[in-house]
Amino acid sequence: MSLEGWVPDVGQYLTLEEVVEFAFDYRGNTTIVKADGTEFVGYIFNRNTYGPEPFIEYFDESGEGPFTLRYSELANVKFTGKDTAAGNSWKAWLERKEREKAERVPAQVVPDPDPHRG
Amino acid sequence: MSVPLSQMWTVATYVLRQKLARRKRYPFVLMLEPLFRCNLACAGCGKIQYPAQILKKNLSVEKCLAAVEECGAPIVSIPGGEPLMYPDIDRLVAELVKRKKYVYLCTNAILLKEKLDLFTPSKYLSFSVHMDGLREEHDEAVCRDGVYDQAVPAIREAVARGFRVTTNSTLFDGASPLRMREFFDEMMSLGVEGMMVSPGYSYSKAPDQEHFLLQSRTHELFSKMLASPKKRWRFNQSPLFLRFLMGKHDFECTPWGNPTYNMFGWQRPCYLLQEGYARTFQELMDTTLWENYGKKSGNEKCRDCMVHCGYEATAVDYTFSSLKGFVETVGVTLTGKL
Helix, strand or coil, X not given: CCCCCCCCCCCCCCCHXXXXXXXXXXXXXXXXXXXXXXXXXXXXXXXXXCCCCCEEEEEECCCCCCEEEEHHHEEEEECCCCCCCCCCHHHHHHHHHHHHHHHHCCCCCCCCCCCCCC | CCCCHHHHHHHHHHHHHHHHCCCCXXXXXXXXXXXXXXXXXXXCCCCCCCCHHHHCCCCCHHHHHHHHHHHCCCEEEECCCCHHHCCCHHHHHHHHXXXXXXXXXXXXXXXXXXXXXXXXXXXXXXXXXXXXXCHHHHHHHCCCCCHHHHHHHHHXXXXXXXXXXXXXXXXXXXXXXXXXXXXXXXXXXXXXXXXEEEECCCCCCCXXXXXXXXXXXXXXXXXXXXXXXXXXXXXXXXXHHHHHHCCCCCCCCCCCCCCEEECCEEEEECCCCEEEEECCHHHHHHHCCHHHXXXXXXXXXCCCXXXXXXXXXXXXXXXXXXXXXXXXXXXXXXXXXX
């Protein structure tokens, strides 16, 4: 199941830390919502919660970066970009290959059961 | 076995230096990923699923070299992505060769023929061509017809021009031992220096989740495939690692053995799992919770993994850490019996 399109409802049942974990695992761009209400698009590739000031690391939409943003400056992450890991290309490729094979086999000539019909 | 003596000597003296320095953890092979983009989209690969702006990016040669210096491993493997799509691949390789690093440039060989002029044959440089089997199996693994037929002439050309050429094969569930034996014959006929084989690992991001090998199936497959190995087959890897794949050894993973560096930093904890990034190699070594990885840890992500990037380092370390390991390695090398 892909998280593409998900806008998390950060609050009592879903913490910001949990949303960041999902975002770290997500292979698509996200919209990063800052605590001051501003938003921008970026790819979150890391988070670090070891230190006294947990932070995320990201590249922006044009590939500039890496930039860091402290959790304290972050309000939410929206999963707005295409999930590039979604789908099943192996299965799709096998199906396409089977289809192509079937198309290469010449159509069988079925004998007409009634050759005398008009 | 076919690892050249000079390379064996370099690795052996490196290991001994680490032992003398009483280093508990040290890297063998740096996995250097200068880019993620590729001209193939193999179903078994979880490396290329990124947004466009990430796929367009390249690490600079300077950053690559800084990582190589920082890590200190004697061998540098350049996977990717497809490294021949990296615009500065010639300069990067030349700089690594100048530093006497043994370089394995991992390529699907689609661009190899046209890029060969960029390189100079050297004992330090080997093209490690991705070949997952004979024509039918390989094209199926890379999800594109015709790739095998592009790779074979490129291998011939590289061999003819005096380059070291090896192959690397990842095997998935359903692989036929008999067909793989035919494949080994075929690759040796092409004149490659040696072959590398490894079972696939189920990347969580790889689209094909159904065909990765479980441990018992790995033992069965490799035992059949490598039973009574032909004298002409040469493997460019530790014979003890091959014995491990056959179920004749029980090794533990060495996740720090093949550290990975890419545009995100130093990947924790290994080449296959992506659980975060450290900014420096030292930070990776010092702050990764290594006890959480490997079979003994009980980590389910590690349960069925038998991949070379975790276990070949263990096999090499075993060879140079104990007389038993050394004698066994020499015995297998001399007799060719796995």
